[in-house]
Amino acid sequence: NAGVMQNPRHLVRRRGQEARLRCSPMKGHSHVYWYRQLPEEGLKFMVYLQKENIIDESGMPKERFSAEFPKEGPSILRIQQVVRGDSAAYFCASSGTNQETQYFGPGTRLLVL
Amino acid sequence: GENVEQHPSTLSVQEGDSAVIKCTYSDSASNYFPWYKQELGKGPQLIIDIRSNVGEKKDQRIAVTLNKTAKHFSLHITETQPEDSAVYFCAATSGGGADGLTFGKGTHLIIQP
Numbered sequence: 001n002a003g004v005m006q007n008p009r010h011l012v013r014r015r016g017q018e019a020r021l022r023c024s025p026m027k028g029h030s031h032v033y034w035y036r037q038l039p040e041e042g043l044k045f046m047v048y049l050q051k052e053n054i055i056d057e058s059g060m061p062k063e064r065f066s067a068e069f070p071k072e073g074p075s076i077l078r079i080q081q082v083v084r085g086d087s088a089a090y091f092c093a094s095s096g097t098n099q100e101t102q103y104f105g106p107g108t109r110l111l112v113l
Numbered sequence: 114g115e116n117v118e119q120h121p122s123t124l125s126v127q128e129g130d131s132a133v134i135k136c137t138y139s140d141s142a143s144n145y146f147p148w149y150k151q152e153l154g155k156g157p158q159l160i161i162d163i164r165s166n167v168g169e170k171k172d173q174r175i176a177v178t179l180n181k182t183a184k185h186f187s188l189h190i191t192e193t194q195p196e197d198s199a200v201y202f203c204a205a206t207s208g209g210g211a212d213g214l215t216f217g218k219g220t221h222l223i224i225q226p
Contacts, residue, residue, distance in 0.1 A: 004156075033213060042119075042202055043157070045213030056213060091156055101147065102214065104156040 002027065004094050004105035005074075012111045019079040019086070021108045025094030032075040033102060034067055037089040049075060082112045115140040117205050119217025127225050132193055134220045136203035137185040143205040146186045147214070148177060151200045160201075161188070190222075198224045 005024040013019050025032050030051055035043040048056040049069040060067065064082075069075040079086055089109050093102040116139040126132045138146075144165040149157035163170045163177045163186065170177050176189040190197055200221050204214040 006156075035214075035216075042216035042218045043214075045215065048213050059213060101159060101162060103159065104149070106156045 004029075004092055004103055006090075006092050006105035006108050008108060009106060010109045010111070012113065013082050014113050015083055016081050019082050019110055019112075021077040021079075021090050021092075021110070022074040023077070023092030023094075023105060024074045025092075026096075026103055029094035029096050029103075031095040032069050033093040033095075034075075034077050035091045035093065035104075037091060037107075039088075043091060046077075079110075082110075084112045086110060087112045115143060115205055115207070115215040117203060117215050117217045119203050119220060121220060122218065123221045123223070125223040125225055126193055128193055128195060130193055132188075132190045132197070132222055134188045134201055134203070134222070135185060136187070136205075136217050137183075138205040138215075139184070140205070140207055141181075141184065142207040143184075145206050146177070146179060147204050148188050149202045149204065151202065151219075157202060193222075193224050195224050195226060198222060 004026055007022050032049045034046040037043045045059040047060050047067045052071050064080045066078045089107045091104050091107045093104045095102045119136045147162035148160050150160045151157045161172050161175050161177050163179050174191045179186040200219045202219045203217045206212045206214050
């Protein structure tokens with residue numbers, strides 16, 4: 001059973017460009033969470049989605065950030081007009097329909113030049 | 114919202130000795146407390162979790178204790194081995210796992226040979 005998959009693993013963008021991060025949950029999981037980790041810090045919750053629904057986006061910056069989890073395909077975290085402060089590791093986690101343990105992917109390391 | 118404090122930030126122990134990492138939380142409604150291990154360049158890996166209806170849980174060399182009254186929980190690793198060296202994160206949530214996790218800032222555990 002494949003784990004949570006994220007791609008790309010590393011992403012380099014120049015200021016003002018767009019970043020798209022993809023997450024495929026574990027097989028059978030329908031709940032996806034996105035977290036951001038700054039260097040030497042813990043993970044910060046951003047958004048919680050189920051298929052075609054955003055359940056909780058209380059941790060998402062109000063501008064430039066958006067997330068979706070379509071009926072078909074991976075969940076996407078989109079960052080528009082990136083700034084240097086967006087440089088971080090972005091992790092996706094998934095859980096099963098019983099809404100229990102969250103399993104994390106390997107992360108996407110975003111570097112904004 | 115929830116706030117999780119984790120101590121110490123760095124812990125160095127001799128191989129074979131025990132290691133204890135402590136966390137406190139602020140939201141009395143929190144009812145699910147997972148612990149994750151993160152190795153360099155990888156995503157967090159769940160090592161053990163505990164729910165508020167139990168006070169202690171053990172899995173081989175790893176145990177977690179929970180004191181709901183004091184709002185703190187601890188990770189205990191016995192007979193430490195070099196492969197235990199990593200960053201450990203505690204987390205808490207009031208959604209039973211269904212909501213976003215609030216993480217501590219992490220403990221860098223170093224096992225001295």
